[in-house]
Amino acid sequence: MKILVVGGGPAGRIAAIEAAQIGEEVTLFEKEYLGGKCLNHGCMVTSGLNDVARFIKDSQKFNEMNITTKIDDINFQNLSKGIKNIIAKIRRVEEAETKDAGVEILNNTVEIINQKNKEVIVNDETYQFDKLIMATGSRGYIPPIKGSENAKTYTDVLEFKDVPEKLIIVGSGVIAAEYAGVFSALGSKVHVLCRNSFLRVLEEDVKKYVIKKLLDEVEIHENLKVNEIKQNGLTSDKGFMHGDVLLATGMTPNSEILNGIVDIGNNGEVLVNQRMETSARDIYAAGDLVGGVGTTPVARMEGVVAARNACGIITEADYRFIPNSMSLYYDITFFNQNSTVVDTNIIEGSIPGFAGPGAFWRVLDRNTGFTKVKVNQESGEIRDVTSISPSARTSMAYISKMMRDDYKTYDFDDFMEAHPSTDPLYKLMRFFARYG
Numbered sequence: 001m002k003i004l005v006v007g008g009g010p011a012g013r014i015a016a017i018e019a020a021q022i023g024e025e026v027t028l029f030e031k032e033y034l035g036g037k038c039l040n041h042g043c044m045v046t047s048g049l050n051d052v053a054r055f056i057k058d059s060q061k062f063n064e065m066n067i068t069t070k071i072d073d074i075n076f077q078n079l080s081k082g083i084k085n086i087i088a089k090i091r092r093v094e095e096a097e098t099k100d101a102g103v104e105i106l107n108n109t110v111e112i113i114n115q116k117n118k119e120v121i122v123n124d125e126t127y128q129f130d131k132l133i134m135a136t137g138s139r140g141y142i143p144p145i146k147g148s149e150n151a152k153t154y155t156d157v158l159e160f161k162d163v164p165e166k167l168i169i170v171g172s173g174v175i176a177a178e179y180a181g182v183f184s185a186l187g188s189k190v191h192v193l194c195r196n197s198f199l200r201v202l203e204e205d206v207k208k209y210v211i212k213k214l215l216d217e218v219e220i221h222e223n224l225k226v227n228e229i230k231q232n233g234l235t236s237d238k239g240f241m242h243g244d245v246l247l248a249t250g251m252t253p254n255s256e257i258l259n260g261i262v263d264i265g266n267n268g269e270v271l272v273n274q275r276m277e278t279s280a281r282d283i284y285a286a287g288d289l290v291g292g293v294g295t296t297p298v299a300r301m302e303g304v305v306a307a308r309n310a311c312g313i314i315t316e317a318d319y320r321f322i323p324n325s326m327s328l329y330y331d332i333t334f335f336n337q338n339s340t341v342v343d344t345n346i347i348e349g350s351i352p353g354f355a356g357p358g359a360f361w362r363v364l365d366r367n368t369g370f371t372k373v374k375v376n377q378e379s380g381e382i383r384d385v386t387s388i389s390p391s392a393r394t395s396m397a398y399i400s401k402m403m404r405d406d407y408k409t410y411d412f413d414d415f416m417e418a419h420p421s422t423d424p425l426y427k428l429m430r431f432f433a434r435y436g
């Protein structure tokens with residue numbers, strides 16, 4: 001069977017590898033860079049910047065304590081160059097891994113899909129398919145604000161000539177928060193402008209910790225309307241603000257190529273069922289293209305599900321307890337529960353993080369993190385977990401797996417930590433196991 005995959009980001013690349021490993025003949029088309037947004041403009045760029053931002057923050061702390069001098073002469077162009085070089089190296093590794101799995105990679109743009117003839121057109125050449133997996137991802141959403149072409153987006157960040165003196169971020173989600181944390185640490189005076197409230201995905205106590213302890217030097221303006229973006233700043237209903245403007249206003253799925261072929265939702269997302277089947281026979285879709293959570297692990301999972309179903313192995317995507325995260329000086333992890341179930345047996349507990357790697361020197365600032373757990377005290381069921389700590393990302397992924405596998409608080413009674421660690425989750429779980 002011939003399987004064509006369009007888009008070499010996390011969804012498409014992993015779909016292609018899965019289908020090839022199952023034994024099918026697979027061709028993957030990528031119009032720009034293998035690895036997609038995650039590797040080339042998103043997760044990896046933020047990781048690279050954030051490592052340096054944390055290093056600067058640590059140097060400030062150690063300087064205050066007369067341990068070392070402070071590092072504040074950032075060469076932003078060299079920082080960008082370093083990140084780009086590492087990304088290029090990872091890309092080569094991903095390319096080798098994909099080819100080794102048996103995938104043919106073509107560096108081309110798929111221009112037209114002809115569903116009736118089961119073919120795609122690339123540079124006037126036609127490629128036949130039995131099954132087509134679409135994973136064209138998404139791009140930054142540009143809101144209809146006058147002068148928005150004067151603003152930068154995440155794709156421009158590594159092209160900055162220097163650390164901006166004043167950075168105005170329009171948006172109130174994860175990207176706005178992450179760039180606020182990074183550029184504030186690198187020395188910019190950062191303002192975040194939110195049309196409603198900042199970080200609506202977080203509960204109030206968690207949000208309060210983030211603003212007070214992790215974005216303490218950032219000015220956050222809520223309920224503010226931006227009227228016009230200019231080259232040297234923007235005007236809002238509170239007047240003119242001078243600085244470089246960065247838009248972090250969400251994503252738009254790259255679904256135009258499928259217009260008239262598959263059903264598409266109101267936000268441009270391709271509509272799929274849990275097998276990642278679109279409304280058109282033999283066409284599957286995965287990743288940011290289908291909307292929803294919008295993270296790399298979800299895109300990869302959907303890619304695997306699309307590939308398996310395309311190969312005749314019935315599989316469904318499982319969206320329970322998807323760990324979401326955000327990188328500031330510490331990582332913040334949370335679930336998007338949105339549960340409407342009323343459960344009167346729910347109790348919650350929260351504790352600050354521990355001293356230990358990544359947080360030891362913050363003990364006197366009372367900035368070691370914050371972890372909160374909600375459980376059903378009758379059944380021991382773990383209902384929600386939010387964590388701010390140096391180790392939150394790693395522990396949350398395992399907690400997510402345990403929650404999916406229906407572990408209860410009492411399963412933690414004999415939990416053995418590796419000490420020293422900054423993960424306070426197990427302490428809360430053990431507390432609930434004994435006294436909940």
Ligand SMILES: Cc1cc2nc3c(=O)[nH]c(=O)nc-3n(C[C@H](O)[C@H](O)[C@H](O)COP(=O)(O)OP(=O)(O)OC[C@H]3O[C@@H](n4cnc5c(N)ncnc54)[C@H](O)[C@@H]3O)c2cc1C
Pocket residue numbers: 006007008009010011012029030031032033034035036037038039041042043044046108109110111135136137138139154175254257286287288289294295296297299
């Ligand atoms: C700034 C930023 C930071 C982020 N940080 C994180 C993070 O820390 N953790 C996390 O989990 N997620 C993060 N994300 C989200 C993550 O990057 C995306 O969810 C993920 O990349 C989606 O994967 P995808 O394969 O669906 O799409 P994409 O990564 O967008 O890949 C789609 C690919 O399809 C290609 N393509 C499009 N059209 C065609 C065509 N016609 N022909 C051929 N190729 C085509 C594109 O060139 C692209 O390479 C971040 C996103 C951004 C913007």
Ligand SMILES: NC(=O)c1ccc[n+]([C@@H]2O[C@H](COP(=O)([O-])OP(=O)(O)OC[C@H]3O[C@@H](n4cnc5c(N)ncnc54)[C@H](OP(=O)(O)O)[C@@H]3O)[C@@H](O)[C@H]2O)c1
Pocket residue numbers: 143144170171172173174175176178194195196197200248249250251293294295324325326327
């Ligand atoms: N660590 C990670 O896993 C990670 C990191 C970065 C990005 N990502 C993913 O990347 C995607 C994009 O992130 P994002 O932060 O840009 O998107 P987001 O979380 O969808 O947030 C978009 C923000 O833009 C605001 N907005 C939309 N239109 C606007 C307008 N016209 N004027 C002013 N504000 C406007 C929204 O405000 P309202 O809140 O008022 O609606 C919202 O806060 C998300 O799917 C995210 O999950 C993940």
